[in-house]
Amino acid sequence: MNDWVEIGRLDDIPRRGARCVETPLGRVAVFRTASDEVYAIEDRCPHRGGPLSQGIVHGAEVTCPLHNWVFSLETGLAQGADEGVVRTFALKREGERIFMDATTVLAMAAE
Template identity: 65%
Template sequence: MSNWIEIGRVSDIPRRGARCVNTPTGKIAIFRTAEDRIYAIENRCAHKGGPLSEGIVHGASVTCPLHNWVFDLESGQALGADEGQVKTFPVDVVDGRIFMAPDFMMEAAE
């Protein structure tokens, strides 16, 4: 993990909320669940491109604020009758600090 970059602290993100990380290729949404689990996904709904970071977090899912599509935060897969997927990115939490690998940050909008 020596080449991973610190992108913030868990305490920077409200429970059941999100913050965005700007990368050279796009935004990545970093989510914190009510159970303090941290997930990173692209901040663009697979349906109409809505900002997922502005969606409602419930359990380990987020609902897009535009058309109510629901995505699993772990797999990025659309849930229910909807079909589609958003990219997910690995994160690690050490002593309350959130880390991502630089190479994954560069994949955000490919």
């Protein structure tokens, strides 16, 4: 059973965009698709370290802004002829609220 930590609201993330969360495992990009699905992957392309959070979101994929590698937001796998993978992280959504698996998130200051 997972414990969950609220990391924000759906409206905190622009459609077809991302916001980042700092975790003990590194910087995680939380993406929102055009259809309001949310996904979390590490914010570093394995090819040249590009910030995936600054990439173009299309469907359930993101294109790295440096060299156009495309990654599935669902699986983290590089698409097409490119080879590589980025970590994915568990999220859940309750209405407008977005939660990340607590084992991923740094202890957050009490609100």
